[in-house]
Amino acid sequence: MEFDGEKSGKGTGMVQGAAQRGEGGERPWKVDRLSVVPSYVDFLHKYLITNRPCILPRALIEDWPAWKEWRCGTTSCASSSSTSSNKDVAKEDADANMDLRLHRSFLLLASRYGEHVVPVVVRRGEEEEERREMKLKDAVEEMRCARARGRSVAKGAEGGSEETLIYIKDWHLVRLSRLAGQEAPYVTPDLFRDDWMNNDSPLTPNPDVTASSSSTLPDDFRFCYAGLSGTFTPLHRDVYTSYSWSTNIVGRKRWTLYSPQLAPLLRRADGRGAPLSEGERLELEERKSGCRGERVEVVQEEGETIFVPSNCYHEVFNLSDCISLNHNWCNSVNLPRMYDAMKEEMGEVRYALRDVEEMLRTAGQGERGSPWQVEFWGLVAEVSRADAGWDWAQFWGMVRDWTDRPGCEAELQPDWGSFVQLRLRAMCEDFKRQEEWLWLEEGVRGCVAEVERRCTEGDEE
């Protein structure tokens, strides 16, 4: 069932989710579709702090080069691209005449960023999906061929397309552009600049960030997604309950968002933590259907930006050929939730390693003669890094970096003294009470100490 609500441009329409209210008399789970870009303060109070989704209008991104240059609905775009070869365009025109055309913007991306190596998901019919890395120009060529093959088969057969579904996902466009000496085709909108996971710190530049070597350029969570019509991203929540924002440069997407109230059950259904009992499984199925107002579907139009709140499971379906830009991000508002998610992850890794823990405890010391706890918690960090990409070193390193070199002006963040500082202090205190605190590597403990120092600066005055 689709709750499409009003399209942008018709005023401040609200996209109404399931009509029922959420549990506990809370506001219904729905996606506000805004016709005007809100001020940062409004966005903070209405969406970040309340952790609710919204769709922002095209005005938010209208000045991006990506918006102005990438959309090639007309022939002039691909033809006027300085690097697009005549052969590509001629091929494209021939395909267009046969109604086999791939959206022209893909060709433009291939001509500009063809050498970027990108992750690609390929799905043929009901077959398992295959994940590969390849140059963008090769991925786009595969898309062009898949489109031509699929559409010509479908033309002959009755019914649906047999197109192979190709989806470029998690392409580190900004990072790879910088490494290649190219300009990033967009800037982060002010509403999202309080972003601790992608801290560019323009106010106090970090020399590493501008260095053009992959070993010194920090990893980031800024992505481009480009997929054929019918590609999709299955149900998931974003890394460690981070927020995400996603702008459609080309095409339309259907989003299904589940209220964070459903997250504990969805996570366990995903094989994390204790398995669901039969009763819980039935309960989850019922609640996923939307009967308790915890599910909402919304269509995101070209040029619109969706804000996906923290710990919100979601799935995405491309209703047409789509190109989108998105960031996973966090700041002081959802940091406590991310901290809890990290603790949960560490608890699960510890549980999985319980035999090793017992063995080391019995031996009384680690292999290198260090206390057994040092070895054990080192192992937990290693497994967690391999499993989920992060451990405490990354988490506290990120927090320390932001408090040292905040990436945006104070006006685009919650108040330091009455909000950020209090939250950071509470997190530091809680972390120092954790069992592993005494055994963690010096680097992590040093980061926490620095954050604490920042939080107490000025106390004595």
Ligand SMILES: O=C(O)CCC(=O)C(=O)O
């Ligand atoms: O666009 C997609 O396919 C997935 C994007 C997504 O899951 C996100 O931005 O959080």
